[in-house]
Structures are given as structure tokens and as C-alpha cells.
Amino acid sequence: MEELPYASRLNRLLGQILDGLVAAAPFIVAAIFASMNRFVGIVFMLAAAGWSFFYYFFSDGFSGGQSYGKRALGMHVIDAKTGAPCSFGQSFLRNILLAILGPIDWIFIFGERHQRLGDIVSNATATTESP
Numbered sequence: 001m002e003e004l005p006y007a008s009r010l011n012r013l014l015g016q017i018l019d020g021l022v023a024a025a026p027f028i029v030a031a032i033f034a035s036m037n038r039f040v041g042i043v044f045m046l047a048a049a050g051w052s053f054f055y056y057f058f059s060d061g062f063s064g065g066q067s068y069g070k071r072a073l074g075m076h077v078i079d080a081k082t083g084a085p086c087s088f089g090q091s092f093l094r095n096i097l098l099a100i101l102g103p104i105d106w107i108f109i110f111g112e113r114h115q116r117l118g119d120i121v122s123n124a125t126a127t128t129e130s131p
Helices: 009-036 038-061 068-073 088-101 103-110 117-122
Strands: 076-079 124-127
Touching: 009 038, 009 068, 009 103, 038 088, 076 088, 088 103, 088 117, 103 117, 117 124
Parallel strands: none
Antiparallel strands: 076 124
């Protein structure tokens, strides 16, 4: 596999922010519904929580290894050895470490390949070219 250009640290941070907004947006809708009808609001809050959980852990396994935030910035998460798009399993592994370790996971991004600890463990990397 030829080596693809690594996504910049800034784009990775911006992608993280955009993905946070995508994961949180349903809560805003749920809050609006809750102000109109408490029961409907609770149902929407539960749905929003389900979406946020799913999106946070599995979005890098979407088509082409792109969450919505990464797609907006032209990034892809790929298998570091094969160049194949990130799988749902890799997405979960790379993001569970971020959820558990928080900023500690990001310290590793200052390495040469711009990989978080979750990337290293899941054998994934973020790139700016399509796999």
C-alpha cells in the first residue's frame, strides 16, 4: 500500500468538533419537543441519546471511512496496513479509547503519523485522500 498523506492535526480537531455537533444536534430538537410535550420530549431525548452513542462510536465506519465531520473536511479513516476504509469494529476501538482516556488519547497525535492512541491500537489512521 502506498503511503497516503496524513490529515493535519488542525483538520482532525475541526473534524472532532463537527462530529460533536452532529452527535449533539438531536438533543436540541428533543429539547424543543420537550418544551411542547414532556412525554414526546422524553422519547426524543432517548432517541437522541441512542443516536449520539451510535454516532460517537461507529461513525468512522460509515462509507469511505468518513463520519459526517470528516466528509465535510475531506478526510478518511483507513486501515493503516491495507488502506481499506475503517470498519465499524476499528471505529469502535479507536473511539472507546478516546471516551475512556479523553485528552490523554490526543497526546499521541503529536507523533509523526498524527495518530491518537485509539488509532494506533485499532491500526487506523486519518488521511486526506480517498482509499
